Amino acid sequence: MTTAISSKGFRTRQNNCFVPVTDEVCIKREQNYNPLVEEQVILQPDDDFFRAITMDEFKERALLIVEKLDKKYANK
Numbered sequence: 001m002t003t004a005i006s007s008k009g010f011r012t013r014q015n016n017c018f019v020p021v022t023d024e025v026c027i028k029r030e031q032n033y034n035p036l037v038e039e040q041v042i043l044q045p046d047d048d049f050f051r052a053i054t055m056d057e058f059k060e061r062a063l064l065i066v067e068k069l070d071k072k073y074a075n076k
Contacts, residue, residue, distance in 0.1 A: 053061075
């Protein structure tokens with residue numbers, strides 16, 4: 001069973017609007033309807049994407065930096 005109520009009706013009678021989990025509830029917007037979930041835009045890869053390094057490359061470089069810092073500050 002589907003129950004449709006207006007958003008204004010939901011706000012004013014929110015405590016009375018809760019129904020068993022088996023029911024589906026739809027809240028309709030008044031006049032200027034704008035969907036709550038807009039269609040996701042999927043962009044094409046750009047230059048930043050192609051310049052990016054892999055996670056493995058990042059791990060290797062980060063490990064080298066940590067090792068250099070360790071050697072530098074280990075003796076102090």
